Amino acid sequence: MNHGLTRRRFLCTMSAGAAGIGLAAGAASCAVQSGSMGEKPAILGGKPVRTEPFPSWPVVKENDEKGWMEVLRGKDWCRSSDGHFATQFEETWAKTLGAKYCVVTSCGTTALYASLNALGVGPGDEVILPPYTFVATLNVILMQYALPVFVDSDRETLQIDARKIEAKLTARTRCIMPVHLGGNPVNMDVVLEVAKKHKLPVIEDACQAHTGEWRKRRVSTLGDLGCFSFQASKNLNSGEGGAILTNDPALHEFCKSFQNQGRGPAGAAFQYARQGSNLRMTEFQAALLLQQLTRVEEQSRAREQNAQYLTSLLRQIPGISPARMYEGTTRNGYHLYMLRYDKAHFADLPRARFLEALEKEGIPCAGGYTPLNKEPFLKELLNSRVYRTIYSGPEIAAWEERNACPENDKLCEEAVWFFQEMLLGPRRDMDDIAEAIRKIQKHAGELV
Numbered sequence: 277m278n279h280g281l282t283r284r285r286f287l288c289t290m291s292a293g294a295a296g297i298g299l300a301a302g303a304a305s306c307a308v309q310s311g312s313m314g315e316k317p318a319i320l321g322g323k324p325v326r327t328e329p330f331p332s333w334p335v336v337k338e339n340d341e342k343g344w345m346e347v348l349r350g351k352d353w354c355r356s357s358d359g360h361f362a363t364q365f366e367e368t369w370a371k372t373l374g375a376k377y378c379v380v381t382s383c384g385t386t387a388l389y390a391s392l393n394a395l396g397v398g399p400g401d402e403v404i405l406p407p408y409t410f411v412a413t414l415n416v417i418l419m420q421y422a423l424p425v426f427v428d429s430d431r432e433t434l435q436i437d438a439r440k441i442e443a444k445l446t447a448r449t450r451c452i453m454p455v456h457l458g459g460n461p462v463n464m465d466v467v468l469e470v471a472k473k474h475k476l477p478v479i480e481d482a483c484q485a486h487t488g489e490w491r492k493r494r495v496s497t498l499g500d501l502g503c504f505s506f507q508a509s510k511n512l513n514s515g516e517g518g519a520i521l522t523n524d525p526a527l528h529e530f531c532k533s534f535q536n537q538g539r540g541p542a543g544a545a546f547q548y549a550r551q552g553s554n555l556r557m558t559e560f561q562a563a564l565l566l567q568q569l570t571r572v573e574e575q576s577r578a579r580e581q582n583a584q585y586l587t588s589l590l591r592q593i594p595g596i597s598p599a600r601m602y603e604g605t606t607r608n609g610y611h612l613y614m615l616r617y618d619k620a621h622f623a624d625l626p627r628a629r630f631l632e633a634l635e636k637e638g639i640p641c642a643g644g645y646t647p648l649n650k651e652p653f654l655k656e657l658l659n660s661r662v663y664r665t666i667y668s669g670p671e672i673a674a675w676e677e678r679n680a681c682p683e684n685d686k687l688c689e690e691a692v693w694f695f696q697e698m699l700l701g702p703r704r705d706m707d708d709i710a711e712a713i714r715k716i717q718k719h720a721g722e723l724v
């Protein structure tokens with residue numbers, strides 16, 4: 277397919293653009309005008325919808341090199357107590373999000389780990405989490421020898437079903453850990469109401485939600501603590517990195533000390549206020565983050581506009597359901613563009629085959645997570661010697677029964693993801709995604 281601005285594509289883009297927010301009419305006309313629909317699917321040897329790559333990630337510019345070289349030549353590579361770049365990034369990121377305090381860490385996992393320690397979560401405690409998340413959310417709970425308690429997913433939003441949290445609480449629940457997965461905010465009205473009613477702290481896992489907003493407040497600032505990841509794939513990235521946000525001075529003091537081997541506020545080399553660990557971010561990471569931060573807003577706006585347009589196109593395809601946002605969402609961070617695929621509208625074409633066909637059309641995609649609550653390693657760990665020292669056999673058996681998440685099981689079979697960098701290019705890239713899906717749908721019978 278020619279990726280120059282063909283007349284068909286020009287008309288298609290213009291009609292959608294002119295419609296602004298009411299994009300549906302433009303999208304419909306694109307579907308009718310689409311040129312490659314008659315083509316054989318690429319997986320059967322036809323011409324792919326797209327041969328051009330999507331934008332690459334990360335974006336590297338001159339200012340990144342400048343920041344990096346400043347650290348290199350300055351020779352203060354470790355933040356030790358008060359690294360210049362780490363402190364500057366903490367202040368800037370807290371201000372950007374509207375939080376009082378920020379503590380940077382080596383990665384998102386260590387940000388969550390420090391947060392659980394700040395709340396004193398330990399053996400015998402239960403922590404609420406979704407089953408549809410990256411394994412790190414679970415791993416940090418297990419690092420504390422606490423019990424993860426999974427609350428089923430809301431398939432429409434692909435988020436924790438906050439209405440089901442209360443039923444999972446027990447006298448042992450110590451903390452609620454919602455995850456704003458893919459950047460799409462969790463229903464924080466419900467989470468905060470339940471937390472308040474039961475006097476439970478909330479750690480927001482905002483590792484994928486750098487610009488997400490709930491009722492005009494940035495996610496990570498709504499609970500007691502909020503955590504970010506700056507790992508390579510993330511929308512704000514320094515290869516690895518993490519941050520904890522809080523408005524509570526005591527939690528801030530704890531996290532700052534904990535990530536620096538338990539040193540006191542002055543950071544004196546051999547004086548310790550508590551047990552801690554080395555979770556420090558390097559000055560290189562912080563300098564890079566300060567530079568990457570200069571383009572986060574512009575990139576996020578581009579993703580939001582493209583995602584909105586893509587949703588208008590995909591909503592018209594039977595069997596494709598883009599992730600819904602809760603009414604309180606004022607901004608989606610779009611680390612992922614997520615949807616559900618219903619094979620009944622694709623001649624029963626299995627999702628794996630659909631994904632394969634989509635890749636062959638030049639559209640990178642993934643099927644996403646498997647059910648975390650059913651991970652074999654989890655079952656093994658809960659029956660290990662260490663866990664059995666803390667929890668009895670009947671307790672573990674009861675845990676297994678409480679942790680069925682049938683909606684999530686279905687979700688894990690129907691989810692489809694596109695990646696954040698795919699939303700950074702021109703609007704016509706979205707037309708390609710929709711066109712490839714329509715093409716596969718048209719030929720689904722031949723692909724089964």
Ligand SMILES: Cc1ncc(COP(=O)(O)O)c(C=O)c1O
Binds near residue numbers: 384385481506
């Ligand atoms: C939802 C979620 N939580 C936690 C993490 C852990 O972050 P990191 O990889 O920086 O340790 C990630 C990273 O992918 C994540 O997506």
